[in-house]
Amino acid sequence: MNKALKNPLVFTLFVLPALFLFLMFFVYPIFSSIYYSLTSWNGVSDTVKYTGLTNFKKALGDERFWISAKNNGWFIIFSCFVQVPLIVLFSLLIANVKKLKGLYKTAVFMPAIMSTAVIGILWGFIYEPNIGLINKIIGLFGVDPIYWLSDERFAMLSILITNAWQWTGFYIVMVLAAILSIPGELDEAAKIDGATGVQRALRITLPLIMPIISIVIMLSIAGAMKAADIVIVMTKGGPAGSTEVMATYMIKYAITNFKYGYGNAIAVLIFMFTLVVTAFYQLVIARRNERIEY
């Protein structure tokens, strides 16, 4: 009876276009990256010279590469230790207020749908030393103007704050959805037993939303490893390369300086770093959370 749905020709025709694009833009690039990372190709010429692991040795010996890797690390640290506590706090607060819940949710989510490039421009204006919002505010307290984006001490922090400003609301909405899906009886029971609001939040809600917090952390790590456009728009990696991240370092070499082989070695390193960080998180931290839960 279901002959119509067993037609291999139709099946192939339906699957093929998407599969073709997938192979071409996801699978092939991985192998291509690995292959060219072992060469000194400039991206244009016909001859491709095999150079073994030279590119990797060069990258791992380059101080600038480590500065950019460290900045990716700052993205991760900032999201885990600054953003995540704020996300949990704000979502618990929003979940427990009676009025204005919808307004809070809608408003905090808004920056997440905007272009990172435009947000970078907007915050570039806010950080502007002479007329920008932040220096005007701290000026009210008599603090001297700070050159947020052109001072090596503050540039990275300024980017991290902008990034947090854009994405915190997004994660709040995710965690909020998890909190609101917890059955009300649990909270009721604790209330009857005399638990205070803070106790209920810490002992009932928090353990139950651990899995979603874990996802938030995983997504933040993935986002941190990919960060590039915000850096390009706000500082172009400067001042003096102090805000470079791995992706911008890769682009700088491969596209701007025609060191295509070297750029691909960086791409492979980004892959490996992502794998290591995610695996480390999954094995060491996420597992333990799971155990606490039960």
Place this chain on the structure above:
Amino acid sequence: MLRNLKKSLPHVVLLSYLLVILFPFLFVLFSSVKKDNNEIALNPFGIPKEFVFNNYVEAWVNAKISTYFFNSLYISIFASVVTILLGAMFAFAVTRMRQGKWNGILFSLVLIGMLIPNNALMLPIYTIVRKLGILNTHWALIIPYIANAIPFTIIILAAFMRSLPREIEEAAVMDGLKAQGIFARIIVPLTIPAMVTVFIVNFLGNWNEFLLANYFLSNDELRTLPVGMVQFRDQYQMNYAQMSAGIVYSVVPVIIIYAILQEKIIEGVTAGGVKG
């Protein structure tokens, strides 16, 4: 008294957070109707004494907003629609057709695509696009955008199609419909709600995309809105009032769409969160 304080404390905290989110937008909005940098410097927080709308006229002309806006609009819509079509065909084949183990193998393969940090693939994609001879044309963005959104699209649509009852197509087969007919006349109309969600997510992703748009196009007429805005900023850096008007132009359409479709958008984007 104490009870009231306890009740209003969360609101105080949340309203301050709201202020942090919304004030930057207000700051830009106010700045966009001020005469020049000097007036912004003298009165940074408030509404200007007299409104100067000239910035909007100048920004529209200088920033070529209309060109960038329509480039972004048609690239984003076109790429999202094609992704949905190809994704729906694939999802239909692997969830509703019967090809034994192939269904599972193909679906898992695409699932892996979600785990790949796509910025790291930018260089090989650049080479592909150059070899195809489409560098510096809109195709250089459209084709990668279509491909890039395929895994997410397939996962969401496949989950939705799987939940449709089997009886539907059994009846259709009895009526003599072939697989193509079942797809076009029965499954697609039923999947529209999921497609709307996927469309919004893909559209926003394409609309906001910066890296490829920045490096794959060098002709000014072809640029998309985010890249055009950055370039406008670099050219008119000293004129913040005009730049603010430019920001307002690029932010307002998104806010309007968000105001109308916020429930759908929040649902879709957080589902797409797995995509990062």
